[in-house]
Amino acid sequence: MTLILNTWIFESDVKSGTKQADLVDRVAKLGADGIEVRREYFTDLDSELPEVAKRAKTNNLVVNLSVPDVVFEDDGSLNPKLDEYFKEGQILGLKKIKFNTGHFDRFTGDLKKDFARFPLDEIEMNVENDQTAVSGKVSTIKTFLTAANSAGLTSLGYVYDMGNWGFTHGDAEQAAKELAAFTHYIHLKNVINNNGELTTSDDLDRGMFDWRALLKLLPSDQYYALEYPMATDAQISSQIKLFKDEVGA
Template sequence: MKPDVVVTTSAFGADAVRARGQENFLPLIAGAGASTVEIRDELFDDMRPELSALGNSIAAQGLECVYSVPIELWSQGEHQPTRELQPAMVRAARLGAHTLKISLGHFTPYCDMEALGHMLDASSVRLLIENDQTPQGGRLKALQTFFDVVQRMKLPIGMTFDVGNWHWQNEQPETAAQLLGCYVEYIHCKAVRERNGRLHAMPPEAEDLKRWARLFTHFKTGLPRAIEFPLQGDVVRETQRHVEALGRLGTTQQEMHHA
């Protein structure tokens, strides 16, 4: 069985997506062979659309849905989960998303994990925490500490492992994969290049795919993986090409392809 390949709507460029609407990219994503779309809350233009209608459009294309919201689970100086979490989970359910993806934020030993557990028990949406590009949410030690508590308390929380974001905090993706791989349920894929002193997300080259394949050995087999890099040029063809390439990662097909 082929692993699920996800396309994030942000891959088509923020300006284009805000102008045209995320719904307009669904046929392209489905036509490229992806199984899932990641809807980005920050790309709704001014006002969110009727989410149940968007969810119906996603289902009509035969796609599943991940909902990404740019919020932090723990606000600085606060011990309770962010007040934005519950509304985001309600929106995810309305959208028909099986997963809500957010960032860790400012986790400390004083954060009320029991309160978080009660909130999650009331929802069917799976919460995934992603390593982001910030000092508080993108460093290995903080994420390790958080997921150790999650495991000890048996909370229904998994990890989105972004292979590229580690570079913003000078962390090694290989080390992170070794230490956090058992928590990973979803993988964001993007190559990273430095240009004019700044890091940028880029499409992968052959060497990137080989490095990612090594990371995948630390994860459960067949996890969903997402295109989160710019799709440029012939967008239809490029989307299809990258969907196929990511679909081979961590499989015997991928090993044969590079033999």
């Protein structure tokens, strides 16, 4: 079991000017195995990417990258920025990079040929269910990954984001069952439904999802990430302990 802390956890610090590189040591002290940095949180890629990589190596931490962009554009073409994102990933020394699927339904190219230029043997590529009507559906993710596997791109995987199924009004349990075979990474956050108003919880045990039951439907030997804002390091430590006590880490 590998536990990652997504830097959304430190949202208030980032908004106050804390760089993600400065969070690396903090993540290590909290006892996590890695950090998932968010591309939208970087303000100076040239200086921050190598600094994150340096500090992660010093602390022996895994580095993953969340990119808030699609693989396939509205017309079905491959996103031209993907090459840039993978180059950034190489600087970071990534294990995994995460995107949203986008309009694979309009793709007319050759997956194996078109994806050959990406360093997939070095950086594992995953797609996540986001909070959009296009990329936040089981059918979109399953269709793309089934086609990718058929094309020999077997390293491509899926990030099961538990909380996002709440925001898209999807069936988190059915999604877990249908996408378990593709799941390489699990993002954990719960969602509070207050008379139809949905908000992200700061406690795995408070919200609409039975996260323990959902985890039983998913592979147990993959990466996990906590991904929800928390106010203090004490609270983060408490949530880490809650998770580790459950999975037996």
